[in-house]
Structures are given as structure tokens and as C-alpha cells.
Amino acid sequence: MDRPGAVAELRAAVGAFAAAHDCERWCVGLSGGADSLALTAVAAALRPTVALIVDHGLQAGSATVTQTARQQALNLGCVDAQILTVDVGAAGGPEGAARTARYRALDHARTGLPVLLAHTLDDQAETVLLGLGRGSGTRSIAGMREFDAPWGRPLLAVRRAVTRAACAELGLTPWEDPHNADPRYTRVRLRTEVLPLLEEVLGGGVAGALARTAAALREDTEALDALAERTLPEIMRGEGLETAALAALPAAVRRRVIRLWLLEGGARDLTSLQIRRVDALVTAWHGQGGVAVGSALRRARLFAGRRDGVLTMHTETV
Structure with a gap:
């Protein structure tokens, strides 16, 4: 050109x-x-x-x-x-x-x-x-x-x-x-x-349209992330999260609160599927076990679980 x-x-x-x-x-x-x-x-x-x-x-x-x-x-x-x-x-x-x-x-x-x-x-x-x-x-x-x-x-x-x-x-x-x-x-x-x-x-213009879509979603994501940051301290119980308070949040905010909490607890490279599985400990609780999430740990795995109405994190040796 x-x-x-x-x-x-x-x-x-x-x-x-x-x-x-x-x-x-x-x-x-x-x-x-x-x-x-x-x-x-x-x-x-x-x-x-x-x-x-x-x-x-x-x-x-x-x-x-x-x-x-x-x-x-x-x-x-x-x-x-x-x-x-x-x-x-x-x-x-x-x-x-x-x-x-x-x-x-x-x-x-x-x-x-x-x-x-x-x-x-x-x-x-x-x-x-x-x-x-x-x-x-x-x-x-x-x-x-x-x-x-x-x-x-x-x-x-x-x-x-x-x-x-x-x-x-x-x-x-x-x-x-x-x-x-x-x-x-x-x-x-x-x-x-x-x-x-x-x-x-x-009919053309697709690349520009996709970029505009990304910009719009990024604005929404940043606004919801800011709301999650303000909400997280309000529902902490010790180092865990109160599930009743989580359940009352809109899904988009709740999952962002969970994501932020996991990251602050040492999680890394989180996927949408992992966050949704942890979210299910709140919204679809039936006594299931913990959810493994990515971390920088070499000889242990990081898990999110639920106990006595609180989401908690723990590690298990590999």
C-alpha cells in the first residue's frame, strides 16, 4: 500500500x-x-x-x-x-x-x-x-x-x-x-x-467494528471492576467471603469480587471456567468439594472451597 x-x-x-x-x-x-x-x-x-x-x-x-x-x-x-x-x-x-x-x-x-x-x-x-x-x-x-x-x-x-x-x-x-x-x-x-x-x-469494516466492541466492553468491565473493588472489603469474613452477601450481588459483580479475592489470595492465570466453578459454590451449593485454581505454587495446589457459609482458600501438597 x-x-x-x-x-x-x-x-x-x-x-x-x-x-x-x-x-x-x-x-x-x-x-x-x-x-x-x-x-x-x-x-x-x-x-x-x-x-x-x-x-x-x-x-x-x-x-x-x-x-x-x-x-x-x-x-x-x-x-x-x-x-x-x-x-x-x-x-x-x-x-x-x-x-x-x-x-x-x-x-x-x-x-x-x-x-x-x-x-x-x-x-x-x-x-x-x-x-x-x-x-x-x-x-x-x-x-x-x-x-x-x-x-x-x-x-x-x-x-x-x-x-x-x-x-x-x-x-x-x-x-x-x-x-x-x-x-x-x-x-x-x-x-x-x-x-x-x-x-x-x-460488507467491510469488520476489524473496526470489533475494535469498537472491545472498547465498549472495556469501559463496562472497568466500571464493574471498580464496583467489585469497593464491594470486596464489605463482605470479607476473616480471609474468606461471606456466601450470603455474595449471593445477594448481581452475577457480574459477584464473579468479579470472587476473581479479585482469588487473585489477592495467590491465584494466577484464572480462567472464566474456574471463576464460574467457584461461583457455583455460592449459587449452586450442594456440598461439593473445592475448586482447584491456578497459582504460582510449585509443590502444592491452591483450592477455593466453602465452609460454614464462607468461601475459603487452602493449599494441598502435590
Whole structure:
């Protein structure tokens, strides 16, 4: 796409983000692809920028790719460009494990600065579709926030085609990640098969509509989360939750109170199904046993249960 003004469009988006969030310096996550390369170019022209380049080591020649990206970042005016080498585990599948390792490395290297990520409107639309398909609840369908400290996403209203056009305007050659064309990855099939079909069937504008849906749901989610935060202390009994008080709450608030309580008790990576099972200890109680929830514990499991009209948490050794 040869679109004059693409760089100006990106500059406006990143400048608005900087003004809204009072950013004086920042890091940017750079893969070398068109989205992150265009973001780096614009960010470095606006604020002192440190480029953080993660080498996942999953593809032959990854060291060359990261070295090229580092040199591009310095040529674009970044004050520093660091290559972060990570070991990708297996938990959560290939995409999930790589994402976990990447975010951990970025968080460690950012030295207190926010990190700009090059997620676009197209990425937001794909995220909403994934959430819909997996039935993972409104929190997932609400998509990504523009700023979820320390992660900033100034391009969420910008189409992916604009970042490619910006690279062309600037004479930059982005890296083409072969994984982005590999149909074994769910996001690739959404990008290349599902979204184009939806655009054809529904007459266009689907990506933008999905992003608007995410924004609306995010506003509702944040309002309900705030209500849950105010409600939680009112129904605590010791370290547990009073089930009678929980049962009187609207379902959307009750489940958010349960989620917040679980997180404060050490739960991690909660799923919608786990929260609903804990909720059933309140709404469909018939003496059932505890519900296992995710946690960071290595040799024990975390459970939520019910005793004497109170939701409680306990651990069991594996």
C-alpha cells in the first residue's frame, strides 16, 4: 500500500499517547517487523527511546535478525538498543510460551520506563475473535488496553497497512517473520482466512467494528471492576467471603469480587471456567468439594472451597 501521510498518521497517534500518559522517555519492543519498526521510527523522533529486541531463538538466523533490528533502531535515533536473549519454555503452547518469555524479558530490561508495543487495530480485532471463539468471557473480548502499565499500545486505532506504508515512506525494510504466514498458528488463520471472509460477507469494516466492541466492553468491565473493588472489603469474613452477601450481588459483580479475592489470595492465570466453578459454590451449593485454581505454587495446589457459609482458600501438597 503506497499511502502518503502514513508516517504523519503514526506520529499523531504516538504523540497523542505521549500527551495522554505524560511520557518523557520510553522503551519500545522491536521485532524488526513492519509494525514495530514503524513505531520505533516515530517514537525515537518524539522522545528518547530505548529499543528492546527479544531473540526467542526459535528460528534459524534469529541472531542476524535481531542484530539487523538493533542497527536499524540506532540508525533511527534510539538512544540505546538492547538484544534480549530468552529461553522459551513449553507451558501454554508455542505462542503462549514465547509471549510469556518475551514479556518477562521486556519487563526486566525496561528499568522503570514504559514499554511501547506495536499492536494495531488489526491485532485488536484478532484478539476479540479469539476471545469470542474460546468463550473466555468479557474480559478477553474487551481486548487490549491502550495503557496497561507498563505496557503502552499507541497504535490500537491504526491499521496494519499504515505501518507498512510508513516503512515504505521512510525507506525501511522490515523483517518478514515466516511464522506470520504459518497456518499452524491460530492468529495466522484468523488474519488470512477468517477476517477476510467476514469482511466479504458483512460488507467491510469488520476489524473496526470489533475494535469498537472491545472498547465498549472495556469501559463496562472497568466500571464493574471498580464496583467489585469497593464491594470486596464489605463482605470479607476473616480471609474468606461471606456466601450470603455474595449471593445477594448481581452475577457480574459477584464473579468479579470472587476473581479479585482469588487473585489477592495467590491465584494466577484464572480462567472464566474456574471463576464460574467457584461461583457455583455460592449459587449452586450442594456440598461439593473445592475448586482447584491456578497459582504460582510449585509443590502444592491452591483450592477455593466453602465452609460454614464462607468461601475459603487452602493449599494441598502435590
